[in-house]
Amino acid sequence: MRRKTRQIFVGDVAIGGDAPISIQSMTNTKTSDLEGTVKQILALEEAGCDIVRFAVNSEEDAKTIPEIKKRIHIPTIADIQFNYQLALYAIEYGADGLRINPGNIGEKWKVKEVVDAAKEAGISIRVGVNSGSVHQEYIEKYHGVNVDSLCYSALDEVRILESLGFSDIKVSIKSSDVNQSIEVNRKFASMTDYPLHLGITEAGNKEQGLIKSSVGIGSLLHDGIGDTIRISLTDDPCREVEAGKILLRTLGLRKEGVEIISCPTCARTDIDLIPLVNEAQEAFKSYKKPLKIAIMGCPVNGPGEAKEADFGISGGKGKGIIFSKGKIIRTVEEENLLKALLEEMERY
Ligand code: SF4
Structure with missing residues (x-):
C-alpha cells in the first residue's frame, strides 16, 4: 500500500497524497x-517529463525564467546551491518550485526571506541531503555517513523550514549507495508525512545508472514509498524520463504507454530481431495508449508465449506474422514487419 503523504504542488502538478507519481x-x-534550454525542455515534455528542474547560478539565469516559461508547458523548479539572493530572484521571475537547502544558506534572516517569498508566491520547496552534504555534527555523532546521519541531516533541513511556518516541502535523501538510499528513505518515511523525491545520486552512465536506479527507486516504490522520481543518468536527460516511465509501468504505477515484450533470442530465432526491437522501442516511445506489444523470434513459441499481448510480431524464415491476443492476423515479409504492425495498430 502506498504511504500516506501530505500533498504539495509544483505548478499544477500535485505531489503526494493520491497524486500519480511524477x-x-x-x-x-x-x-x-x-533557445537551448527551451529546446531541451520541449524534448523532455515529448518524452513524458512532468516537472523540469534547471540550475540557477546567476541573476541572468533567473531572468531567463519568464521567457522559458512562456514557451514550455510543464512546471519548473529552480535549483539553487548556496546563494539566497538567487533563490529570491528565481521566485521573483516565476519558478514554480525551489530546490534549496536552508542549511546551506547561512544566517536565519536569509532563510526567512526566501521562505517568506516562497509563501507569498505559493510555491513549494524541495530540501534534502545527499551523501556529500551530510551535516558535520551528525557525521561525528553517528560515526560517518550512514543511514542515521543522512536521515537526521534531512530532518534538520525540514525543521528549519517548519520553524518558519513553512510546510509545502518535499524531501529527497540520496546516496550513490543503493542499499543506503533504500534504508534511509524507509527510515525517513516512517518519521514524517512529507512527500519524497526518489533518486540515486551519481548513478552513472546508462547501463549502470539504469540498474542502480531501478533497484533503488524500484524497491522503495514497491514498498509504497516515493511520490516523485528522477532517474539520474550520465546521458541525454530524455533517457532519464523514458526510463522513469518504464520503471513506473513495470511496477503497475502507470498505465499509459507501450510495454514491449521481446524474447531474448535463441537458435530458433529466424529474423534479425534485435534491431527490430530497438526500432519498435523508438517508434512507440511517445505512444500514450496502454498497450502490450510482443516481438518474438520464432513462429512456434511467438504468439503462444505472448498470448496476453495486444499486438505482436513473430519471426519466420525471411517472413513474420502479425498477431493480436494470440491470433494470427497476417503474414508479412521481414523488412515490412514493423510497418505492418503499425498499420494494424492504426486500424485497431
Ligand atoms: S520466442 Fe522463439 S526465438 Fe525467441 S527465445 Fe523463445 S524459442 Fe527462441
Missing part, C-alpha cells in the same frame, strides 16, 4: 541559453 528530469544546458 517524473522529473533536469536540463544540462546553461539556463541563460534560452
Whole structure:
C-alpha cells in the first residue's frame, strides 16, 4: 500500500497524497541559453517529463525564467546551491518550485526571506541531503555517513523550514549507495508525512545508472514509498524520463504507454530481431495508449508465449506474422514487419 503523504504542488502538478507519481528530469544546458534550454525542455515534455528542474547560478539565469516559461508547458523548479539572493530572484521571475537547502544558506534572516517569498508566491520547496552534504555534527555523532546521519541531516533541513511556518516541502535523501538510499528513505518515511523525491545520486552512465536506479527507486516504490522520481543518468536527460516511465509501468504505477515484450533470442530465432526491437522501442516511445506489444523470434513459441499481448510480431524464415491476443492476423515479409504492425495498430 502506498504511504500516506501530505500533498504539495509544483505548478499544477500535485505531489503526494493520491497524486500519480511524477517524473522529473533536469536540463544540462546553461539556463541563460534560452533557445537551448527551451529546446531541451520541449524534448523532455515529448518524452513524458512532468516537472523540469534547471540550475540557477546567476541573476541572468533567473531572468531567463519568464521567457522559458512562456514557451514550455510543464512546471519548473529552480535549483539553487548556496546563494539566497538567487533563490529570491528565481521566485521573483516565476519558478514554480525551489530546490534549496536552508542549511546551506547561512544566517536565519536569509532563510526567512526566501521562505517568506516562497509563501507569498505559493510555491513549494524541495530540501534534502545527499551523501556529500551530510551535516558535520551528525557525521561525528553517528560515526560517518550512514543511514542515521543522512536521515537526521534531512530532518534538520525540514525543521528549519517548519520553524518558519513553512510546510509545502518535499524531501529527497540520496546516496550513490543503493542499499543506503533504500534504508534511509524507509527510515525517513516512517518519521514524517512529507512527500519524497526518489533518486540515486551519481548513478552513472546508462547501463549502470539504469540498474542502480531501478533497484533503488524500484524497491522503495514497491514498498509504497516515493511520490516523485528522477532517474539520474550520465546521458541525454530524455533517457532519464523514458526510463522513469518504464520503471513506473513495470511496477503497475502507470498505465499509459507501450510495454514491449521481446524474447531474448535463441537458435530458433529466424529474423534479425534485435534491431527490430530497438526500432519498435523508438517508434512507440511517445505512444500514450496502454498497450502490450510482443516481438518474438520464432513462429512456434511467438504468439503462444505472448498470448496476453495486444499486438505482436513473430519471426519466420525471411517472413513474420502479425498477431493480436494470440491470433494470427497476417503474414508479412521481414523488412515490412514493423510497418505492418503499425498499420494494424492504426486500424485497431
Ligand atoms: S520466442 Fe522463439 S526465438 Fe525467441 S527465445 Fe523463445 S524459442 Fe527462441
